[in-house]
Amino acid sequence: MGKRDTEVTGAESPVQFSVDRSSPVPLYFQLAQQLESAIENGRLAPGSLLGNEIELAGRLGLSRPTVRQAIQSLVDKGLLVRRRGIGTQVVHSQVRRPLELSSLYDDLEAAGQKPATRVLRHTTTPADAEVAAALGVAEGAEVVLVERLRLTHGEPVAHLRNHLPAGLLRLETADLEETGLYRLMRSAGITLHSARQAVGAKSATAEEGERLGEAEGAPLLTMQRTTFDDTGRAVEFGTHVYRASRYAFEFQLLVRP
Amino acid sequence: MGKRDTEVTGAESPVQFSVDRSSPVPLYFQLAQQLESAIENGRLAPGSLLGNEIELAGRLGLSRPTVRQAIQSLVDKGLLVRRRGIGTQVVHSQVRRPLELSSLYDDLEAAGQKPATRVLRHTTTPADAEVAAALGVAEGAEVVLVERLRLTHGEPVAHLRNHLPAGLLRLETADLEETGLYRLMRSAGITLHSARQAVGAKSATAEEGERLGEAEGAPLLTMQRTTFDDTGRAVEFGTHVYRASRYAFEFQLLVRP
DNA sequence: GAGGTCACATTGTCCGGACATTGGCCGGAG
DNA sequence: CTCCGGCCAATGTCCGGACAATGTGACCTC
Numbered sequence: 001m002g003k004r005d006t007e008v009t010g011a012e013s014p015v016q017f018s019v020d021r022s023s024p025v026p027l028y029f030q031l032a033q034q035l036e037s038a039i040e041n042g043r044l045a046p047g048s049l050l051g052n053e054i055e056l057a058g059r060l061g062l063s064r065p066t067v068r069q070a071i072q073s074l075v076d077k078g079l080l081v082r083r084r085g086i087g088t089q090v091v092h093s094q095v096r097r098p099l100e101l102s103s104l105y106d107d108l109e110a111a112g113q114k115p116a117t118r119v120l121r122h123t124t125t126p127a128d129a130e131v132a133a134a135l136g137v138a139e140g141a142e143v144v145l146v147e148r149l150r151l152t153h154g155e156p157v158a159h160l161r162n163h164l165p166a167g168l169l170r171l172e173t174a175d176l177e178e179t180g181l182y183r184l185m186r187s188a189g190i191t192l193h194s195a196r197q198a199v200g201a202k203s204a205t206a207e208e209g210e211r212l213g214e215a216e217g218a219p220l221l222t223m224q225r226t227t228f229d230d231t232g233r234a235v236e237f238g239t240h241v242y243r244a245s246r247y248a249f250e251f252q253l254l255v256r257p
Numbered sequence: 258m259g260k261r262d263t264e265v266t267g268a269e270s271p272v273q274f275s276v277d278r279s280s281p282v283p284l285y286f287q288l289a290q291q292l293e294s295a296i297e298n299g300r301l302a303p304g305s306l307l308g309n310e311i312e313l314a315g316r317l318g319l320s321r322p323t324v325r326q327a328i329q330s331l332v333d334k335g336l337l338v339r340r341r342g343i344g345t346q347v348v349h350s351q352v353r354r355p356l357e358l359s360s361l362y363d364d365l366e367a368a369g370q371k372p373a374t375r376v377l378r379h380t381t382t383p384a385d386a387e388v389a390a391a392l393g394v395a396e397g398a399e400v401v402l403v404e405r406l407r408l409t410h411g412e413p414v415a416h417l418r419n420h421l422p423a424g425l426l427r428l429e430t431a432d433l434e435e436t437g438l439y440r441l442m443r444s445a446g447i448t449l450h451s452a453r454q455a456v457g458a459k460s461a462t463a464e465e466g467e468r469l470g471e472a473e474g475a476p477l478l479t480m481q482r483t484t485f486d487d488t489g490r491a492v493e494f495g496t497h498v499y500r501a502s503r504y505a506f507e508f509q510l511l512v513r514p
Numbered sequence: 515g516a517g518g519t520c521a522c523a524t525t526g527t528c529c530g531g532a533c534a535t536t537g538g539c540c541g542g543a544g
Numbered sequence: 545c546t547c548c549g550g551c552c553a554a555t556g557t558c559c560g561g562a563c564a565a566t567g568t569g570a571c572c573t574c
Contacts, residue, residue, distance in 0.1 A: 001420075026528080027528075028528085064531090066529080078451050081488075082555065082556090083537080083554085083555080084533080084540065084554070085537035086555080087555080088554090091489050113298055176453035181537095192346065192512050193335070193511070194335050196509045199478070199506040200504075200506070201459075201476040202501060203460070210544080221457060232349035250453075251453075255451065281559090310524080311524085321559090341525045342523070343566090343567060345525080492561090515574100516574085517573085518571105519573080520570090521571090523566100525566085526564075528563085532559080533558085537554090539554100540551080541550090542548090543546100543547085
């Protein structure tokens with residue numbers, strides 16, 4: 001019950017949308033999802049107009065604010081562009097997902113690389129000045145230190161060194177071997193909010209080369225990251241080193257209007 | 258005329274807001290700006306509640322949707338966090354600007370580095386397969402090629418190699434020496450929309466070392482970027498190389514909820 | 515005293531309407 | 545033929561209200 005159908009661009013490929021008022025999913029979200037999938041499937045051709053908001057609302061039995069909210073969420077994602085006096089059209093560029101706060105583990109898994117993790121160290125240690133500043137704890141305070149080697153197909157990809165505030169969550173070495181740190185934090189009820197990153201490059205020292213299977217002096221990609229939860233608390237400080245021959249950061253970014 | 262004042266957190270430091278209905282600036286935007294500056298100045302303490310939307314609207318003489326729009330824009334920026342049943346509070350982390358589609362020129366200028374540019378090449382050339390694919394033109398089609406050396410304090414920082422579709426804009430070598438490419442494109446009426454980037458590392462070849470003032474084999478940071486305007490057209494394809502000893506990418510990213 | 519239950523506060527969702535602003539189209543004037 | 549002005553379509557802004565969903569805290573019961 002409570003369904004309404006409609007279409008846009010009545011020309012060649014009429015795309016149908018419908019909302020279910022009995023669903024607990026917000027109406028604007030239902031519409032946004034359907035629009036997004038229609039765009040990804042190509043049922044909504046790139047560059048095509050979306051039809052004016054008022055009529056679209058009328059056909060769906062929704063109000064204009066609700067339709068606008070759905071459209072706006074896709075504009076924020078970069079899938080649509082609004083032009084006053086013209087209409088709303090589908091952006092026709094290869095939009096990958098914009099830069100997310102993703103873990104290396106998820107990145108590799110999404111690429112079908114079957115990541116594996118070897119935990120090299122998992123202890124507590126006094127925070128040095130750098131770690132203390134990043135995590136917002138006193139210098140010398142005990143923090144959790146995790147050092148991991150991330151591999152794909154048995155080959156090392158990166159060396160990950162992370163510091164976490166003590167008592168933030170119960171970390172099990174076995175879990176660390178199984179999945180990524182971010183997933184463990186999320187499933188512990190921590191809401192990741194933002195991160196500050198710095199990406200650079202360096203030459204491998206003898207020790208780093210040994211660890212990663214590269215020659216001394218080989219180019220390495222470095223990343224330092226501090227992650228905050230939604231209360232502003234620093235929940236993680238990481239210093240990571242990637243083999244440049246095996247990994248590069250790829251991402252899409254949008255211009256904030 | 259048409260001003261209304263109010264405050265939040267009537268406790269110690271009453272923060273005043275006011276909107277000017279005679280201004281052409283949207284009301285929600287006025288409020289958002291005032292909230293943002295209050296947060297940056299610390300007049301709105303990190304972690305403090307913002308007071309409920311209905312009362313805030315009433316005091317300002319605005320409707321709740323308008324107030325919500327202002328708050329929402331700051332939530333999107335990562336400055337505020339909403340919690341249903343609780344209220345809206347100020348995030349208390351050092352929020353720098355999130356990753357923007359900025360040019361190296363702007364980055365350096367913002368850091369007070371007084372960037373200089375030396376144009377090494379500025380011609381047209383047939384597109385090879387890689388450039389043609391990135392720009393969406395036919396292989397062999399004529400495209401504009403610009404090679405620049407970016408310096409600060411007389412020292413090279415990066416070597417920038419850019420390809421642009423022919424006829425996109427009139428590029429003057431003199432302008433390129435004066436400012437960044439993105440600024441020139443924007444002032445030519447091009448609306449930058451999104452970019453796809455890949456960041457990696459490599460060792461300097463003899464030629465690269467020569468150009469950048471580094472030894473052969475020195476670590477370099479590489480970036481490839483394709484930029485699109487709001488119609489989805491590729492407007493620029495760049496292959497850049499940075500001295501790792503002088504430059505690193507720093508940015509903040511937000512979790513998309 | 516401990517536990518659960520209920521009221522309250524606050525944000526989330528949604529509606530229907532009104533007017534302003536902008537960009538393109540078309541017709542008329544020069 | 546060109547240029548200018550006005551009309552039209554579409555999004556932008558704003559209002560006032562209504563009900564739902566969700567944490568918090570106090571109250572009540574056991």
